[in-house]
Amino acid sequence: MRWENLLAETIIEDVYARKIFDSRGNPTIEVEVVTTDGFGRASAPAGASTGIYEVVPFPKGGIDEAVRLVNELICEKLVGMDSADQNAIDCLLHEIDGTDNFSRIGGATALAISVAVAKAAASSLGVPLFQHIGGVFAAEIPYPLGNIIGGGKHAGERAPNIQEFLVIPVGAKSYYETLEVCFRVHREAGKLLKKVDKSFTGGRGDEGAWVANISDDEALQVLSETCRRVSDEVGCKIVLGIDVASSSLWDPEKKVYTLRREGRSRSREEQVNYVIEIVERYDLRYVEDPLHEEDFEGFSYLVETLGRKALICGDDLFATNATRVEKGLKLKAANAIIIKPNQVGTLTDAYKTLRVARTGGLVPVVSHRSGETEDSFISHLAVGLRCPVIKTGVLGGERIVKHNELIRIEEMLENVKSMAELPSQLTR
Numbered sequence: 001m002r003w004e005n006l007l008a009e010t011i012i013e014d015v016y017a018r019k020i021f022d023s024r025g026n027p028t029i030e031v032e033v034v035t036t037d038g039f040g041r042a043s044a045p046a047g048a049s050t051g052i053y054e055v056v057p058f059p060k061g062g063i064d065e066a067v068r069l070v071n072e073l074i075c076e077k078l079v080g081m082d083s084a085d086q087n088a089i090d091c092l093l094h095e096i097d098g099t100d101n102f103s104r105i106g107g108a109t110a111l112a113i114s115v116a117v118a119k120a121a122a123s124s125l126g127v128p129l130f131q132h133i134g135g136v137f138a139a140e141i142p143y144p145l146g147n148i149i150g151g152g153k154h155a156g157e158r159a160p161n162i163q164e165f166l167v168i169p170v171g172a173k174s175y176y177e178t179l180e181v182c183f184r185v186h187r188e189a190g191k192l193l194k195k196v197d198k199s200f201t202g203g204r205g206d207e208g209a210w211v212a213n214i215s216d217d218e219a220l221q222v223l224s225e226t227c228r229r230v231s232d233e234v235g236c237k238i239v240l241g242i243d244v245a246s247s248s249l250w251d252p253e254k255k256v257y258t259l260r261r262e263g264r265s266r267s268r269e270e271q272v273n274y275v276i277e278i279v280e281r282y283d284l285r286y287v288e289d290p291l292h293e294e295d296f297e298g299f300s301y302l303v304e305t306l307g308r309k310a311l312i313c314g315d316d317l318f319a320t321n322a323t324r325v326e327k328g329l330k331l332k333a334a335n336a337i338i339i340k341p342n343q344v345g346t347l348t349d350a351y352k353t354l355r356v357a358r359t360g361g362l363v364p365v366v367s368h369r370s371g372e373t374e375d376s377f378i379s380h381l382a383v384g385l386r387c388p389v390i391k392t393g394v395l396g397g398e399r400i401v402k403h404n405e406l407i408r409i410e411e412m413l414e415n416v417k418s419m420a421e422l423p424s425q426l427t428r
Helices: 004-009 061-077 086-097 107-125 129-134 177-195 217-234 268-281 296-306 321-331 347-357 377-384 397-412
Strands: 010-021 027-035 039-044 144-149 164-168 238-241 255-261 264-266 286-289 311-314 334-338 364-367 389-391
Touching: 004 334, 010 061, 010 107, 010 264, 027 061, 027 107, 027 238, 039 107, 061 107, 061 377, 086 107, 086 347, 107 129, 107 347, 129 377, 144 217, 164 217, 164 286, 177 217, 177 397, 217 268, 217 334, 255 268, 264 397, 268 286, 268 296, 296 311, 296 321, 311 364, 321 347, 334 347, 364 377, 377 397
Parallel strands: 238 286, 286 311, 311 334, 334 364, 364 389
Antiparallel strands: 010 027, 027 039, 144 164, 164 238, 255 264
16 A cells, blocks of 8 residues: 555545534534544533633634634644644644633634544544554553542532542453443442432432432442442442542632531631541542642642542642643642543643653543533543543443443453553552
């Protein structure tokens, strides 16, 4: 095969954008990329609990303006480029935008284009997307970090303050088995919640987690008991975690964490002590955003105190931003990091952040957003980037498509794959 013919297969011939809806019924952008011999389609998710260091999702004028920019401006600049050159595509998006936070074209716009280009390139080359991202040695399946009970911005007024109560079936031998365990935990938790909250009617939040009129400690008690029962029944070790989403609780003027449900607040010291207390009491192995996004020093103290027992994970703290990660590494502010491409705008930017994080030994967790679409891209991203954990909910069609895609990837890798090696905090 002549090299020019091989290149022709991946040349971009058309780019088109439209408005679609996410899992909350809010509009978002979807982009299609057509190459000489391939096709890619991608859509952008949206978060409810967003950090101040995330890129701007859409330009002034909103999604309509974003769609117009793609169809009338960006398309013309991308046609003729090589979809296999992801770095060049993503650099061009930065050049077109001209800002440091994608405020002109929108970070969601950039992400949808960036992912659609990657999918089109993989399609053109006839390789699975995860291998296009990570090469032939990308062959490890991540463990799911499942959201069982919800609170915070993902739930109602009487729900817990902590945003997510999570589990990881670390004793499972396959991705299919991990899902069976997660679904069983979810069902059993629903039964226990009916006993704790007499008004519970089976309501679920943005990510499919149960929503009940209970406190943080009651939620932890229910989840702990549920995991003990399920673990005994199926013979699989299950560990607990939480996403506090503390930036959503932080009042920067009063310098306190506001507990909406109880109608009171905690000082920084009280919040730190509370996190330490519940980690030890419930043997939590994963704690995401225990403090607000500016408190690097507080995170560092928690890592020093709890780092051997649990993953102290930064989401809003880092916002998938390489500069923020570099600062965090200097202060030893975390031992794990959430990777959300839509926080930073392009696949290249997300990869650069991951590379910096890995130099400091941070455990990467690829994550969904609460407002999701039926796009299964992050399943491929987690495998391609060799991330040991994927955070993508448990129930809900927009979550299931990601799980089912990982089952398909697991099948593709049947003769070579293995479940990812987990950090010691999760397996001890």
